[in-house]
Each structure stands twice: as structure tokens, then as C-alpha cells.
Amino acid sequence: MKNFFVLVCLLLIVSGCEKLNNHQETITVYSPYPRELIRSLLNDFEQTENVKVELKQGSTQVLLREIHQSDEDELGDIVVGGVLSEMIEHPDDFEVYESKNQKYMKYAKQKVPYVSDFILMPTTIVVNEDLIGNIKVRGYKDLHADELKGKVVYSNPLETTTGYQHMKAIESINHDVDDVKDFMSSANKVDKSSKVIQEVAKGKYYAGLSYESDAKAYINKGYPLKMIYPSEGTMLNHDGIALVKKENINPKSKKLINYLQSKKVQQKIADEYKIQSGRKDVFNQNKQVAAKFREIPVIKDEDISHLTRKQFLELIQ
Numbered sequence: 528m529k530n531f532f533v534l535v536c537l538l539l540i541v542s543g544c545e546k547l548n549n550h551q552e553t554i555t556v557y558s559p560y561p562r563e564l565i566r567s568l569l570n571d572f573e574q575t576e577n578v579k580v581e582l583k584q585g586s587t588q589v590l591l592r593e594i595h596q597s598d599e600d601e602l603g604d605i606v607v608g609g610v611l612s613e614m615i616e617h618p619d620d621f622e623v624y625e626s627k628n629q630k631y632m633k634y635a636k637q638k639v640p641y642v643s644d645f646i647l648m649p650t651t652i653v654v655n656e657d658l659i660g661n662i663k664v665r666g667y668k669d670l671h672a673d674e675l676k677g678k679v680v681y682s683n684p685l686e687t688t689t690g691y692q693h694m695k696a697i698e699s700i701n702h703d704v705d706d707v708k709d710f711m712s713s714a715n716k717v718d719k720s721s722k723v724i725q726e727v728a729k730g731k732y733y734a735g736l737s738y739e740s741d742a743k744a745y746i747n748k749g750y751p752l753k754m755i756y757p758s759e760g761t762m763l764n765h766d767g768i769a770l771v772k773k774e775n776i777n778p779k780s781k782k783l784i785n786y787l788q789s790k791k792v793q794q795k796i797a798d799e800y801k802i803q804s805g806r807k808d809v810f811n812q813n814k815q816v817a818a819k820f821r822e823i824p825v826i827k828d829e830d831i832s833h834l835t836r837k838q839f840l841e842l843i844q
Contacts, residue, residue, distance in 0.1 A: 553579045554779055555603030557590040559688065559720065561744040564800055565607060572786050578779050586719050587614050587688040594620050594771060602773050604780040607645065607787065609688045611767040612638040613836055622770040624781060628788035631806050634765060642767040643784050646796060647803035649823055650692050650762040652755040653742045654734045655727050659753075664734055666758035667697050671713060678733040679714040682723050685840055688764070689720035693736040694843055696762045699830050707843045728752055740802060760826035765805065 558565045562584065569580040583590065587609035594602065595617045606621075615621065621641040629637060632644040654664050662674050670679045684690035694707045715732065717723060723735040724742060728750040742754045768784050770776065786792060793804040797811045803820055804810075811820070832839060 552577070552777075552779070553581060554605065554777055554783060555581045555583060556605050556607055556783075557583045557585075557594065557603055558607045559585065559587045559590065560608045561721075561741055563744050563747075564740055564796075564802075568787065568792060568796075571792070572783055575786070576779055576782060580783075586682070586686050587611075588686045591615060591617075591620075599773055602771055604771055604773075604777055605783060606769045606771065608766050608768075610692065610764045611642045611769050612765070614688055614691075615639075615642070615769065616837070620772055622772040622776060624770045624784065626781070626785045626788055628785055628806075631790070631808055632788065633805055633807055638765070642769050643788060644805045645766045645768050645787060646793075646805045648764045648766045649739045649756060649803075649825075650689070650696060650764070651737055651739050651742050652734060652757055653724060653727050653737045653745075654753050654755065655730055655732070656751045656753050658730060658733045662733070664755055666755075667700065667710065668759065670710070670734060675733055676713065677715065679735065680717060680723050680726055680732040681711070681714050681736040682720040683716055683718050684843065686718060687720045689723070689736065689738050689741075690716075691836065691840070692762045692764055695832055695839065696757065696760055696826060698832055698839075698843075699826050700759045702830075702832075704842045711843070724752075740800070743801060756823045758824060760830070761823050762831075763823070763825045 556569060566582060569582065573580050583603060590606060591614060618641055623640040624643065625637060625640070626643050629643060634644050637643065652664060652670070662672060663669055681693060682690035684694045697707050697710055698704055700706060717726070720738065720741065724737050724745050726732050727735040728745050739754065742752060746752050746754070768787060770780055770784065788806070790806060790809060793806045793809040796802050797804045797809055801811065834842070
């Protein structure tokens, strides 16, 4: 009887330790993506790996700045989303890592060793169809129409990937930085990319500069929005994932990167969210969506400014 009592006590102790360990097994993910997109992917991983994933959201540059300024014990684990190969100003904040799935990505070799490829994300102009009426909007030039004066919004290029990439697109049309300054002087600036889509959706502005993922999320919610790929040229960004450097890297963090690059998850992104996968072997099953993607007037790499982010931002201020 005594032995049985000891055995029960040991089982209770082990069970308590397991519960404690499970409680402590947490990964923190930083992401600029809409909650509807990133949370569903993280939920699946939580169930598969029995780990809790906490989400910190914000503009890409704000999140990167937070990581750089955080103490070791405050650091999260992974950044998911944004053109990290261009946006990261402090590479020492991130761990060099190449996942087993990188060879299947459209950039088979990582552009920079600390960023793993994730998805392709076109920039878009989004308009409120209830307000725009007969005003034609096909590209950036149309946003200068007198009828749209004071009715166009964009996000701060110093703080957001969205604003930065749109300004690079505008500069690439004529390779003239004055085009960027002209646009910024005639449009309204907000501090977050999410505010652009929110304020166009709610009717504060007629049009705004956004990303495909944000636009689709709001269209799916039933807002009267229309996406337009700028006719003069659309930036097609390779969004990435980066592993935060810290003394004790949770092995589940690397598992999450491999999971997000897996064919199963990438196919889900393509099928459910109509977003272009970063993998070479994943295709959108909806032929209409796939055809529309092929028709996007993507800006050629040789036409895009190859200045560093810092150099470009200094020029447009």
C-alpha cells in the first residue's frame, strides 16, 4: 500500500512538471500581416506542435525597431512578413538559418542568409467603390486627378514596408525622385499600413496605397473595395521570415519556419487566401486567380532602384 502511495505521488509530480513545461513552451511571433491570415496559420501549428504562439502585430519597421531595442529577456522569436531582406537594418539582431524547405522556394538560394522566403505580395491601389464613382483609377498617375485631391492616403515609408515599396514603385516609373515627392505632397500620410485600408473601407478616403493581403481581407469582410494593380508598374515583393537571435533559441522556432514554408501550408495560403505562394511547386488551383496574377504589370528588377533603404529614404525626404 505504501509503495502504491509513493507511485501515485510520483505520477502527480511528473504530471505537474509536464503541465508546467507545456505552459512555458511559448513562441512569440512578430508580424505585420492581417490577423485573419497569420493567426489561422499559427493556430494550426499550435495544435500540431502543442505549443502556444503569441502574436505581436504592427508595422514592419516598428516591430524591427522593437526587436533591436529589447533586452534579451524581452525578445520574441520570429518575424513573419514584410520585405525583410530590404527592411532589416541590424542584421546582428537575427540568426543565420536555412530551412530544409528553402530549396523549394522561388528564390532557391536566400537573398540574405538570415531571411527565409515565404510568400509573394504585390502592392495594390485600393478604392472605395461607393465613393469613387466615375473617376478612373488605373495607376499612380490617376491619383493626381483634381477630384481626388485630399482623398488619397498612404502609409509612412519610413515606418512601413507598404509605404516604402509604393514609393519605390513610383520612383521606378520615370526614375525620378521628384515623382515621389509630388505624390507625398498631394496625398495624406498615416503611420500604419492597416490604417490605409481601414480608412478607405470606412469612407474617409476614396483611394489608398495598400498590399494585396490587406485588400483581400477587407473585401472578404464585405467592404465595397476594389483592388487595382498600378498600370505603370506593380512591385512584387518576396516577403520573408527571420529568426530572432538570442542566447536560447527555442527549437520550435525553427520548426515554425519549416512549417510555414511547407507545401501543405503554402497550398493553403494559395487556395484559401488567394495569395501567391513562395514555393516553386505550389500553384493556385483557381485558374481565374492564377491568370489574373500572371497579368499583373510587374516592375522588372532592372527598373527598380538599387539604392539601400536608407539611401532611398534620405532622397525622398
